[in-house]
Amino acid sequence: MxxxxxxxxxxxxxxxxxxxxxxxxxxxxxxxxxxxxxxxxxxxxxxxxSFSDVHVHLDSSRIGLPFRPHTGAPGVWGMMLNDRRNWRNTDVPHAAIVAGTLERMIARGTTRVRTYAQVDVDCRLEKFDSVLAAKERFRDHADVQIMTFPQAGILREAGTVEYLEESLRQGADVIGGIDPCQLDRDPVRHLDIVFGLAERYQVEVDIHLHEPGELGVFSTELILERTRALGMQGKVTLSHAYGLGSVSEAVSRRLIDEFAELDIAMATVAPSTTGHLSLVDLVEAGVRVGLGEDGQRDYWSPYGNCDMLDRTWQLAFVNGFRRDDLIELALAVGTMGGASIMRGSSPRVAGVGDRPxxxxxxxxxxxxxxxxxxxxxxxxxxxxxxxxxxxxxxxxxxxxxx
The missing domain is CATH 2.30.40.10 (Urease, subunit C, domain 1)
Structure with missing residues (x-):
C-alpha cells in the first residue's frame, strides 16, 4: 500500500x-x-x-446517551458514589456504551488505548467484562490495554482485592492504584498490595494521584522506593500527579530526575491547574509523557468527546504554548508519547523539535x-x-x- x-x-x-x-x-x-x-x-x-489515549475511563462513558445534568459531589469519593448510584440507570446495555465509545475514538484517529475498568464490590467484574468485550471486538482496529482499577480504593471495602486479583487472572494488562494517602489512608499497605499484585501477575502499574503538594510528593516517594526495590523500571506510570510541581523548584527537579532514572512514565489529561510539572522539562529529561481524555461525558464530568485532537489543543492551551514547535510537542505527546508508554519499543518523544x-x-x-x-x-x-x-x-x- x-x-x-x-x-x-x-x-x-x-x-x-x-x-x-x-x-x-x-x-x-x-x-x-x-x-x-x-x-x-x-x-x-x-x-x-495516530493518537494514543493512555488515560481513559471507557467503563464510565455516557457517549451516545442523552446529555444529563452534572450531579457529582466534590472529591474522589463523592464522585465515585455518584457514578455508583447512576451507571446502571440506562436503557442501553453497558457493554454497548463501552463499545460505541471505543468505536468513536478509533474513527477520530485513536488506535492506542489504555483504559480503566473499575473493579469493586459494587460493580464486581461487570465493567471489566464490558471493556474486555470491546477490546476483543475491535482487536483489529486498535491496541487496547485494560487497567483493573480500584476507583473506590483498595482498603475501604472488604473483598476488593479478591476482585482485582480475579481480573488479573482474566487478562488485565495493568494494575491501578489511587491516592494512597487520601483515599485509603494507609499508603504503605495500599502500595504494597498494588506492587505485590503487579509482581505476582507480571503486569505494569499505573497510579492515579490527585493528592496535593507535599502529600502527593510523599506518595510519589513511596512509589519511587518500590519501583527501585522491585526492579520495575519502565513499568510504572503516574497519572494526573498535577500537584507535584507546586512545592518548590528543587523538589520538581529532583522528581523529574528520578522519573528519568527509573523510567517512570507520566500520563496527563491536560488539567486546568498550575501546579503540574513542566511538560518541556519532563520530555527534555527523557521522561515518557502521554495524554488522555479521562472521562467521556460521564458521571464525573460533562467533558470528553472521543477526539484526541481536541485534547491535544487543550494540552497546548493549559501549558500556554503559542510557538509552533511547542504546539507540535503537544501533538507528539498526544500521539507517540502515549505509544511509548504502551509499548516500550515505540520511539519516545525526545524533546522540543522531535517528531517521531x-x-x-x-x-x-x-x-x-x-x-x-x-x-x-x-x-x-x-x-x-x-x-x-x-x-x-x-x-x-x-x-x-x-
Whole structure:
C-alpha cells in the first residue's frame, strides 16, 4: 500500500510506502504514477502518527446517551458514589456504551488505548467484562490495554482485592492504584498490595494521584522506593500527579530526575491547574509523557468527546504554548508519547523539535488529517481524517471502515 501525496509532520508532499505493518519507505510524491488498488489518497493532507489515549475511563462513558445534568459531589469519593448510584440507570446495555465509545475514538484517529475498568464490590467484574468485550471486538482496529482499577480504593471495602486479583487472572494488562494517602489512608499497605499484585501477575502499574503538594510528593516517594526495590523500571506510570510541581523548584527537579532514572512514565489529561510539572522539562529529561481524555461525558464530568485532537489543543492551551514547535510537542505527546508508554519499543518523544513516529521502520499506525501545518491542525481540528492501524485503513471520514 502507498499513501500518495501526504505530508509527514507537515513536510513536503511524499508517497509513503507501507509493507505489512511498517513504513517501508518515504519518497517524493510522483503525481504521474498510477495509483494501485490498495493505495490511499493523501490529497495533500498531513500524515501524523495516530493518537494514543493512555488515560481513559471507557467503563464510565455516557457517549451516545442523552446529555444529563452534572450531579457529582466534590472529591474522589463523592464522585465515585455518584457514578455508583447512576451507571446502571440506562436503557442501553453497558457493554454497548463501552463499545460505541471505543468505536468513536478509533474513527477520530485513536488506535492506542489504555483504559480503566473499575473493579469493586459494587460493580464486581461487570465493567471489566464490558471493556474486555470491546477490546476483543475491535482487536483489529486498535491496541487496547485494560487497567483493573480500584476507583473506590483498595482498603475501604472488604473483598476488593479478591476482585482485582480475579481480573488479573482474566487478562488485565495493568494494575491501578489511587491516592494512597487520601483515599485509603494507609499508603504503605495500599502500595504494597498494588506492587505485590503487579509482581505476582507480571503486569505494569499505573497510579492515579490527585493528592496535593507535599502529600502527593510523599506518595510519589513511596512509589519511587518500590519501583527501585522491585526492579520495575519502565513499568510504572503516574497519572494526573498535577500537584507535584507546586512545592518548590528543587523538589520538581529532583522528581523529574528520578522519573528519568527509573523510567517512570507520566500520563496527563491536560488539567486546568498550575501546579503540574513542566511538560518541556519532563520530555527534555527523557521522561515518557502521554495524554488522555479521562472521562467521556460521564458521571464525573460533562467533558470528553472521543477526539484526541481536541485534547491535544487543550494540552497546548493549559501549558500556554503559542510557538509552533511547542504546539507540535503537544501533538507528539498526544500521539507517540502515549505509544511509548504502551509499548516500550515505540520511539519516545525526545524533546522540543522531535517528531517521531512517521519514518521508515516505524509502525504504520497513522492518521491523515486536513490542515496547512501541524499547528493549524491542532487549532482547526478538521474532520477529513483517514485512520490506519497496522498498515490497514480502519476508519475514514469519522466512520469505521467496512
Amino acid at each position: 502507498i499513501i500518495r501525496n501526504a505530508r509527514p509532520w507537515g513536510a513536503d508532499a511524499a508517497d509513503v510506502v507501507i509493507e505489512g505493518a511498517r513504513i517501508a519507505a518515504i519518497r517524493p510524491h510522483d503525481s504521474a504514477a498510477a495509483p494501485g488498488p490498495q493505495d490511499v489518497a493523501g490529497r495533500g493532507r498531513l500524515l501524523l502518527p 513516529g512517521v519514518a521508515p521502520g516505524d509502525r504504520a499506525d497513522l492518521v491523515l488529517v486536513d490542515g496547512e501545518t501541524p499547528t493549524s491542525a491542532v487549532m482547526d481540528r478538521g474532520a477529513d481524517r483517514t485512520v490506519i492501524h497496522d498498515g490497514r485503513v480502519v476508519a475514514d471520514g469519522l466512520e469505521l471502515a467496512a
